[in-house]
Amino acid sequence: MTELTFLPGRTALEAVGLGVRYRRRWALRDCSFRVPAGRVCALVGPNGAGKSTLLSVAAGLRRADAGALSVFDGLPADPDNRPRVAYLAQDKPLYPQFTVADTLRMGRELNPGHWDQARAERLIRQGNLSLHARVGSLSGGQRTRVALALAFGKRPELLLLDEPMGDLDPLVRHEMTAALMTEAAENATTIVLASHVLAELEGVCDYLLLLSGGRVRLAGEVEDLLATHSLVVGRHEEAGEPREFRDHTVVECRVTGRQLTALVRTEEGPLAGRWETSEPSLEDLLLAYLRSPQAPSLLTPSAEPRLGLRRAV
Numbered sequence: 108m109t110e111l112t113f114l115p116g117r118t119a120l121e122a123v124g125l126g127v128r129y130r131r132r133w134a135l136r137d138c139s140f141r142v143p144a145g146r147v148c149a150l151v152g153p154n155g156a157g158k159s160t161l162l163s164v165a166a167g168l169r170r171a172d173a174g175a176l177s178v179f180d181g182l183p184a185d186p187d188n189r190p191r192v193a194y195l196a197q198d199k200p201l202y203p204q205f206t207v208a209d210t211l212r213m214g215r216e217l218n219p220g221h222w223d224q225a226r227a228e229r230l231i232r233q234g235n236l237s238l239h240a241r242v243g244s245l246s247g248g249q250r251t252r253v254a255l256a257l258a259f260g261k262r263p264e265l266l267l268l269d270e271p272m273g274d275l276d277p278l279v280r281h282e283m284t285a286a287l288m289t290e291a292a293e294n295a296t297t298i299v300l301a302s303h304v305l306a307e308l309e310g311v312c313d314y315l316l317l318l319s320g321g322r323v324r325l326a327g328e329v330e331d332l333l334a335t336h337s338l339v340v341g342r343h344e345e346a347g348e349p350r351e352f353r354d355h356t357v358v359e360c361r362v363t364g365r366q367l368t369a370l371v372r373t374e375e376g377p378l379a380g381r382w383e384t385s386e387p388s389l390e391d392l393l394l395a396y397l398r399s400p401q402a403p404s405l406l407t408p409s410a411e412p413r414l415g416l417r418r419a420v
């Protein structure tokens with residue numbers, strides 16, 4: 108645990124007007140948000156939303172074409188930041204001819220002074236993998252375990268994971284999720300976890316970044332984002348949107364027969380009338396925003412970028 112980890116208000120990632128384009132097409136456009144240090148942040152969004160692009164900029168592998176993204180208040184490619192950040196890309200590049208032990212040795216040599224062999228080996232042992240096995244002979248899920256062991260062994264302050272669990276069986280996924288949670292709790296590591304598996308995120312992530320079409324739609328503490336929305340159910344008895352909804356921001360409103368289901372923001376106070384309301388699940392919240400591209404974006408106060416970033420641009 109580093110001395111700085113629990114300083115209040117420390118920032119792991121901060122974007123101001125971030126834009127990234129491939130040729131003429133913008134993959135990220137005008138993205139502004141902040142992820143405080145020590146959070147486990149879910150990075151979600153449909154295919155092509157810009158999640159991998161954002162992670163590659165944060166890992167210092169791509170440059171911003173507009174605005175900026177800072178990592179611990181510095182530039183992502185800053186040599187000071189390199190040892191603090193571990194990035195696990197979707198394709199998890201590993202050398203197939205290396206054994207698991209060779210791979211960990213490479214991790215140790217690339218990370219002098221801050222490599223935790225015991226931590227990396229523990230993850231390997233938990234999967235009953237032999238240190239002498241060749242990486243090329245392992246299954247996709249086993250290779251994922253080796254890649255995660257490399258990332259954990261680095262003892263990063265920021266762990267960037269691009270859909271790391273896609274090829275793991277449910278038991279191993281559960282175990283890896285627990286390992287991630289332990290990592291975050293014991294070492295106050297900030298984790299940004301891109302995933303399409305919403306069930307994998309609920310109860311694991313305490314922070315959320317929802318992207319769609321290269322823009323930020325939601326950012327902030329999961330708990331606060333859920334608490335500022337209501338799932339509304341009731342009988343639909345009048346044409347058009349119910350009049351009680353007029354003073355609220357309606358993210359989504361769907362009518363099936365006589366049944367109305369809506370997701371409504373509650374900053375303006377409780378909803379009047381005969382409606383049954385409850386707090387949405389994370390899945391309800393995400394799906395409603397994804398189905399409603401016109402719904403305004405929402406950032407909780409802790410996700411608003413601070414002025415400090417402008418110095419790093």
Ligand SMILES: Nc1ncnc2c1ncn2[C@@H]1O[C@H](COP(=O)(O)OP(=O)(O)OP(=O)(O)O)[C@@H](O)[C@H]1O
Pocket residue numbers: 129133134152153154155156157158159160161
């Ligand atoms: N190397 C590239 N060359 C050209 N366009 C690219 C490249 N990489 C990504 N893009 C485009 O940038 C946009 C964002 O892609 P990105 O891979 O960041 O999305 P994603 O949210 O990670 O998607 P997925 O969930 O499918 O992995 C997409 O429109 C994609 O086609």
